[in-house]
Each structure stands twice: as structure tokens, then as C-alpha cells.
Amino acid sequence: MDARSAALVRANYRSVIDAPNGPERLVSAFYAHMFGENPRLRELFPPAMDMQPKRVMTAVQFVLDHLEDWDRAQHFLEQLARDHRKYGVEAAHYDIAGRALVAAFRTYCGIGGWSDELEAGWRDIGILISASMAIGANSDTSQPFWEATVVGHRQVLEDLAIVRLQSQTPIPYQAGQYVPVSVPQRPKMWRYLSPAIPTNPYGEIEFHVRKVENGWVSPAIVAETEVGDVWQIAGPLGGLHVDRDTGSDVLMIGSGTGIAPLRAQLIEMGRRGDNPRVHFFMGGQYPCDLYDVQNMWQLSLSNPWLTVIPVCENASNPWWYPHPPADPPFGMHRRLIGNLGAVVASFGSWSDRQIQIAGSARMIAATTRALVAVGTPEWSITADPV
Ligand SMILES: Cc1cc2nc3c(=O)[nH]c(=O)nc-3n(C[C@H](O)[C@H](O)[C@H](O)COP(=O)(O)OP(=O)(O)OC[C@H]3O[C@@H](n4cnc5c(N)ncnc54)[C@H](O)[C@@H]3O)c2cc1C
Numbered sequence: 001m002d003a004r005s006a007a008l009v010r011a012n013y014r015s016v017i018d019a020p021n022g023p024e025r026l027v028s029a030f031y032a033h034m035f036g037e038n039p040r041l042r043e044l045f046p047p048a049m050d051m052q053p054k055r056v057m058t059a060v061q062f063v064l065d066h067l068e069d070w071d072r073a074q075h076f077l078e079q080l081a082r083d084h085r086k087y088g089v090e091a092a093h094y095d096i097a098g099r100a101l102v103a104a105f106r107t108y109c110g111i112g113g114w115s116d117e118l119e120a121g122w123r124d125i126g127i128l129i130s131a132s133m134a135i136g137a138n139s140d141t142s143q144p145f146w147e148a149t150v151v152g153h154r155q156v157l158e159d160l161a162i163v164r165l166q167s168q169t170p171i172p173y174q175a176g177q178y179v180p181v182s183v184p185q186r187p188k189m190w191r192y193l194s195p196a197i198p199t200n201p202y203g204e205i206e207f208h209v210r211k212v213e214n215g216w217v218s219p220a221i222v223a224e225t226e227v228g229d230v231w232q233i234a235g236p237l238g239g240l241h242v243d244r245d246t247g248s249d250v251l252m253i254g255s256g257t258g259i260a261p262l263r264a265q266l267i268e269m270g271r272r273g274d275n276p277r278v279h280f281f282m283g284g285q286y287p288c289d290l291y292d293v294q295n296m297w298q299l300s301l302s303n304p305w306l307t308v309i310p311v312c313e314n315a316s317n318p319w320w321y322p323h324p325p326a327d328p329p330f331g332m333h334r335r336l337i338g339n340l341g342a343v344v345a346s347f348g349s350w351s352d353r354q355i356q357i358a359g360s361a362r363m364i365a366a367t368t369r370a371l372v373a374v375g376t377p378e379w380s381i382t383a384d385p386v
Pocket residue numbers: 178191192193194195207208209210211212213214215216217218219238257258260360384385386
């Protein structure tokens with residue numbers, strides 16, 4: 001695609017997206033054209049499609065931003081299509097999607113109106129996207145998802161459950177990665193969850209799930225999951241890991257269910273003889289929010305390379321919680337009180353460490369800010385895209 005066409009398409013994209021409700025109108029036109037051409041495609045989607053506009057437009061934006069660096073765009077689209085296999089999308093569907101994308105921009109052409117040049121530019125983009133996604137869809141013959149049966153469901157806090165499942169064959173993820181999950185109470189509504197244990201030969205996998213107020217899926221997992229439910233779990237993503245080649249020690253910071261991918265790595269490290277030193281800061285609002293601290297203390301007792309430091313914003317549990325905070329066993333670090341990022345940064349810059357942060361987007365951003373402010377190099381910090 002030449003530079004003039006690329007500039008025209010980008011300008012048209014911005015004027016459509018920046019209009020009031022631009023992404024919503026555009027994506028609903030995209031789906032309307034797609035379902036108009038093949039009504040059966042609607043069955044692949046969940047009943048509510050309100051999360052879609054932002055995600056689909058972020059993908060299109062990424063492609064437009066990388067027209068001159070096509071390898072990256074192609075890699076991204078192939079991966080997106082491989083992941084789309086879990087929805088039942090096949091290579092043949094992407095032709096329709098490419099045409100629907102052009103038709104959606106034609107419907108909402110933005111300032112300046114439509115022209116033959118724009119039609120040609122968007123048609124090229126539609127073909128590039130659909131061809132790359134079809135290649136991705138065809139390139140992976142592994143199964144698009146695995147089925148696993150719930151063998152345990154424990155509500156450890158009013159709003160948090162630990163769910164243990166077992167699959168026929170172990171799901172091939174690395175400790176620290178996350179996986180798309182779909183549960184029978186909310187079919188087709190895939191959500192990412194981070195396994196809290198490494199893979200094992202028995203096909204066991206465990207998730208720690210916190211209920212998000214007004215969420216579609218997490219309240220159903222916490223309150224309605226039953227032993228015997230069959231979940232669908234798709235291929236792993238993400239790359240939180242300890243880089244052994246650097247030889248540097250590790251700092252892990254997790255709060256809430258964000259401890260899951262860190263915990264999985266620590267359990268895996270516990271199976272090996274030689275490990276770098278790890279400081280693991282576990283954060284929560286109240287002591288009772290550190291629902292897994294006893295297990296981590298246990299792990300640390302038999303693994304001297306691991307130091308667990310519990311951090312809470314409040315010294316005592318809320319009035320409605322029936323138990324007092326548990327005391328650390330002999331030799332364990334005492335509980336610290338304060339904001340997690342501020343507490344970690346009060347120890348210094350940790351500039352010789354490889355650092356992993358896991359938790360809510362707000363916690364990751366605040367902790368990163370606190371560390372960078374005391375001199376931590378930003379490149380040494382990794383986190384999942386939440
Ligand atoms: C890489 C990754 C790993 C994850 N791992 C886990 C995990 O191990 N355990 C776990 O419990 N969750 C995890 N999540 C979050 C999970 O994927 C869901 O987003 C979460 O459970 C909410 O889904 P829902 O359907 O209940 O809410 P939705 O119906 O998707 O959202 C309802 C509303 O809540 C808002 N919202 C969504 N998530 C949050 C949040 N965390 N805090 C505040 N508001 C929110 C949405 O913007 C929306 O307005 C992870 C997310 C990512 C991206």
C-alpha cells in the first residue's frame with residue numbers, strides 16, 4: 001500500500017473514531033454487514049457484545065499503526081486468528097469480515113465523505129487483514145481449547161473462590177502465563193484467568209477468582225460453580241517468567257488474585273534445586289485479603305531462597321470478618337502496613353532485580369510509578385496487559 005493511501009485511510013479512521021460514539025457505531029455496522037452476509041455467524045457471539053467496540057478497534061488501530069512494519073501487524077493478526085478458533089471462527093469467515101470492515105467505514109465515512117481512493121485504500125486494508133487472519137487460522141492444527149472438569153470449589157472470602165479443575169490431558173501452559181476461560185454458567189463469554197499452580201501430569205489446574213461488582217462472569221464463578229461443571233480453557237498467553245540467564249535476583253509484587261501467576265512460578269521453582277533469591281510482596285487491603293499467605297509461608301519454610309513479605313493497608317480485619325489476623329510463623333517477615341507500592345519502594349530501588357508486578361491495572365500503574373520514582377529502571381519491570 002502506498003504512502004498516500006495509508007495517510008488517507010488513517011485520516012479517515014481518526015475522523016470516524018473521534019466522532020461521538022464512533023467506535024460503537026462503526027463496530028455495530030461491521031457486525032451488521034457481517035451478520036447480513038451470513039446470519040449464522042451471530043451464533044458464535046455471546047448474547048451481550050458491549051465489550052467489543054474497544055477491543056476490535058484497538059486491533060484495527062494496531063494494524064494501521066504498523067502498515068510500514070508489516071511483519072509485526074501480520075504476526076499480531078495471525079495470533080488473533082489462532083485465538084479466534086476458540087470462538088468457532090474459521091479461515092473462510094475472514095473474507096466476509098474484510099468486506100464488512102470496508103462497508104462499515106463506507107457507512108460512517110466521517111469528515112470529507114467517501115471517495116474512490118478511500119474505497120481502494122480500505123479494500124486493501126480489508127484484504128491484508130483477512131488474508132493474514134486466514135493464514136493464522138489455518139496455521140494451527142492443535143485443538144482450539146481443552147475441556148476441564150471442576151473437582152473443587154472453595155469460597156475463601158465472601159468475594160473470592162479457589163477453583164480446582166482436572167483435564168484429560170495437561171493444558172500446555174508455562175507457570176506465569178494466563179489462559180482464556182469459558183464457564184457453563186456464562187457460555188461464550190471468555191475471560192482471562194491466571195493458573196495459580198504449574199501444570200502437572202494429572203491435568204490439574206487451579207484458578208483464584210475475585211468477584212467484580214456488576215461483572216458478567218466472575219460473580220457466577222464465585223457463587224455458582226459446582227463440582228462436575230465442565231469449563232473450556234484455550235491456549236495460553238503472556239510471558240511472566242524468571243529469566244535465569246541474567247543471573248539476577250527477583251522481586252515479585254502481587255495483590256488480590258494477582259498473586260496467582262507469581263504463586264504458580266514459585267511453586268514451580270520449589271521443584272528445582274537452584275534458584276535466584278526471590279522477595280515476594282503480597283498485598284491486600286486487610287489482613288484477611290491475604291487469603292493464601294499461609295501457603296506461601298509454608299513454601300518459604302522449605303525454600304530458603306524465598307522471602308514472603310505480607311503488606312496490608314489496614315492493621316486489623318474489618319469488623320464483619322470473624323477471625324483475627326494470623327501471626328507469621330517463627331522466622332517469617334512480619335506484616336507491614338501501608339500502600340503496597342510505597343512499602344516496596346521504601347526498601348530502595350531494587351535496581352539489581354528482575355521485577356514482576358501482578359494485580360489490577362490501577363495497582364500495577366501505582367506500584368510502577370512508586371518504584372520508578374525511587375530509581376527503578378522501568379525496563380526491569382514486567383506485568384501482564386490488564
Ligand atoms: C491477563 C489477565 C489475567 C487475569 N487473571 C485473573 C485471575 O487470575 N483471577 C481473576 O479473578 N481475574 C483475572 N483477570 C480478570 C478477568 O479476566 C475478568 O476481567 C474479571 O473476572 C471480570 O470479568 P467479569 O465478566 O466479571 O466482568 P465484566 O462483565 O467483564 O466487566 C464488568 C464491569 O467491571 C469492570 N471491570 C472488569 N474487571 C475489573 C476489575 N478487575 N476491577 C474493577 N473493575 C473491573 C469492567 O470494566 C466493566 O465495567 C485477569 C485479566 C487479565 C487481563
